[in-house]
Amino acid sequence: MSKILIDIKNLHAEIEDEGKKILKGLNLTVKAGEVHAIMGPNGAGKSTLASVVSGKDGYEVTEGSVEMDGKDLLELDPDERAKEGLFLAFQYPVEIPGVSNINFLRTAINEIKEYRGEEAVSAKDFMSMVREKSKLVELDSKLASRAVNEGFSGGEKKRNEIFQMAMLEPKVAILDETDSGLDIDALRIVAAGVNKLRNENNAVIVITHYQRLLDYIVPDFVHVLADGKIVKTGDKSLALELEEKGYDWLTTENA
């Protein structure tokens, strides 16, 4: 039996300032080697789930727990969660003028290595890693060394997210609508990149509201997140059903 990498139990979270409840008792268990898709209507709380799991400020967890590989994630700062092996591909990757993509990645990798008691990566090894991994998502190596996401097209930003994932080799990756804004070719490239990074020791959580991506990244489980909870779980055929029927039948059924 493969081990549990992410274990979310009865997670309740609200917006700190407004007290607005977004997650209302969410459960999700993800094991090594698995791909889980989370689908659901706009505003259901999918990105909020990603934010809470990765430790963004502004959300209060009022109940429940999140464990990664046996560690209580909610106790850790965002960078510590990353050091433990969590990765988030942002729905809206942030532009950071003046900060070079590869310089900050090198800092990140070395901080992670230090945390794990490993040796820093040499400049030479790092550069060959950059070459190899940028090829994986067909990211122009010039883009890799530009300022983080600055002036990147929508598709380039998403590819840059997967490039970073490839560089950081996370245990658990959450991809938040990585498919949105991608044309079919870019979608194939990104999906192929993710597939190459999958193995029996890691897991991927794919947040999407199109079935399309799941033709390329084939999920073991499909969950429907509506009104802050997982309201239905099935296999990949559920995604097709959702494509056909939409979400209303699930949300009303649950109401």
Add this chain to the structure above:
Amino acid sequence: MTLTLSKKMAEFTSRLETPQNNYQQAAAERLENMDFPSTRDEYWKYTRLGKITNTAFELGTKLTKTDISSFQTCDNIITIAQGEIRDDLSSFNDLSIVVERSFPGQFGVNNVRNEEKATIFTTINDAYFREEVVITIPKNTVLSAPLQVLVLHEGDQIINMPRLRVVAEGSSEATIIMTTGCQDNYTQFSNCLIELDVAANAKLTFQNVQTGNDNHLTITTIDARQAADSRLAVNTFTLNGLLVRNNVNIAVDGQNCETHMNGMLVTKGKQHVDNHTFVDHKVSNCFSNENYKYVLDDQSTGVFNGKVIVRKDAQVINAYQNNGNILLSDQASVDSKPELEIYADDVKCSHGSTTGQLDENALFYLQTRGISKEKSEKILVGAFIGDVMETIEDEATNQYIKNHLQEVHGWDSDIEI
């Protein structure tokens, strides 16, 4: 009332002896009728001078710690320690420059600054300076390397009056990097006066790298004038000091001039740093640009005042000004004020001032990649000050500033700026 005021000045000068020469005695007499400005004075509105005015300083005595290796960034260096040039700590043979010292005894009425340009601090400098160091870059000479002017201080409750004049003769080109250093962590007040004379078609870059100590006090006045077709850049980097006030006054006297002022400061604790700049566009067809970036932490305070005058008949002037501020703590604050006085009509002038925190989304993004919050902040700050850092072309000086960011502000060496 007058009694208490003059008492303050009397106390301030009580441990200073007026030298026996006409020039300085006249200056000392002028001082008797002057008083320190208060915050009611518009020019000093946000800077309290108590740390300076309530201390009876003594003139610095001969430097005892003569190791300058931690400050030296250029092969060619002139060391001015305790207000006097040190031949044994200076060497600039690679450069075709002329360095002279001129003593107050040789100064006459011609050297007295007109009332408009004289302040109490330039007058104190007049009354007590030991010598003026005059660096001349001869006509048509292009310096092959930058010249460092190292200004050193040592001792407790010391006042020094470094005084420097740079004469960039016609069509010369030079970069001068002035570095201020302290040999200990005592309180020293550097009342520094610098004059830059940029002749026609000359190019001069003057870098003012302020790395005093935690207790350092300075009023640094740079008075510059530019003749036609010249280019002048005055860049100020403040990395330490308890109370720092920089006055950069540039009179653009000739046409087709280019004037740049850049500034960067990173503060902590209760530091107070005040930059007052003044560009006086007296004639037509000139360009000036100014960019100051402040990063304020803890309870520190910053002041930026950028004054630009475009005189009547000074047409086709482009004058730009930008001041960006990042407050890293709730208790840090900044007062930023542009002061544009435009009396000509064909003028393009703009100014922008922003004050805010670091971009939270960017901060979170970096953290999710495994970089600690502290370091992520520094990476973003490094990016913020990057454009000003780029104005230092000299690699060793760049490294020197980075070293100070590490030692004084706890940065990591791998943060790119």
